[in-house]
Amino acid sequence: MKKVLSGIQTSGRLTLGNYIGAIKNFVELQETHESYYMLADLHAITVQQEPAALRSYIEEVALLYVASGLDPDRSTIFLQSSVPSHAEMGWLLTTIAYLGELERMTQFKDKSFGKESVGAGLFTYPALQAADILLYNPDLVPIGEDQKQHVELTRDIGHRFNTRYGELFTLPEPLIQKTGARIMSLDDASKKMSKSSPTPASYILMLDPPEVIRKKVSRAVTDSGREVKYDPATKPEISNLMTIYTHCSNLTFAEIEAKYEGQGYGNFKKDLAEVIVATLLPIQQRYEELRSSGSIYDILRKGAKEAEAVARPVLLEAKKRMGFINL
Secondary structure, three states: OOEEEEEEEOOOOOEHHHHHHHHHHHHHHOOOOEEEEEEEHHHHOOOOOOHHHHHHHHHHHHHHHHHOOOOOOOEEEEEHHHOOHHHHHHHHHHOOOOHHHHHOOHHHHHHHOOOOOOOHHHHHHHHHHHHHHHOOOOOEEEOOHHHHHHHHHHHHHHHHHHHHHOOOOOOOEEEOOOOOOOOEOOOOOOOEOOOOOOOHHHOOEOOOOHHHHHHHHHOOOOOOOOOOOOEOOOEHHHHHHHHHHHHOOOOOHHHHHHHOOOOOHHHHHHHHHHHHHHHHHHHHHHHHHHHHHOOHHHHHHHHHHHHHHHHHHHHHHHHHHHOOOOO
16 A cells, blocks of 8 residues: 655645645545645744634644544544654754755745745745655655645655665655646636635635635636636636536536536536535534544544654664664
């Protein structure tokens, strides 16, 4: 059985884009792979977080992981900060990452653009992300298209370590969905749907009530014309909505086109809202049940023990090869 590892930053509330682009895929992969799914809370603090908000985000992401179908008996679900090996390995790999590599990371450029001062963690965190991955020697890393550069850097750092100190790390491959890997904003299909957007109408939260979902979809930007057709080059807005539709239903793009032929966008958007509601409502109900039970903390404690049992031997071997004394 091949091994996968991935995770989501706990830096905000999760959107429908997070579900389609990541969590839905995580749930499917746990059926066929040895699976490790992390809540990247150490990465979240590369930008300033209010402690109460961070705590709330961590709990919400954990609950949504499980409510969406991640099974703690089939997947290891854990907090990054609860597995000390991550931070220690992150420092070791920071020392063999090159300044130029980190400067080229597009996410650093995007998040630091226009800011007078930027925390050092935002610059160096790709080395920690490499540690997150390499500690588990996964074969595959399910990611969005925007994270491909980070997996490539992980492979470079892992190869550099293996060359200097002997083969230890598996060099993983990125696993990117053919469709849905990057759900775009409802008000601008040139931008990714983001939980950090200052415009709530641009995204659908996984915990948005049905009436809010319906309103946001009704106001979603569409292209000129009336044809419901999947064509990302000339109809990016409607193509984005169709991508959401196909992932929230059993319909293909061709079937959606046929269903709404000659009808314009109105009926399409009404039905789209309902398939989104039908997708998220069971998750929301399960979320409330889990939150009331308090069982999520037992799940996270179990996951931390399982993750540390895998990660720590790899850390100790890496330290030994680098010349450290393990007491």
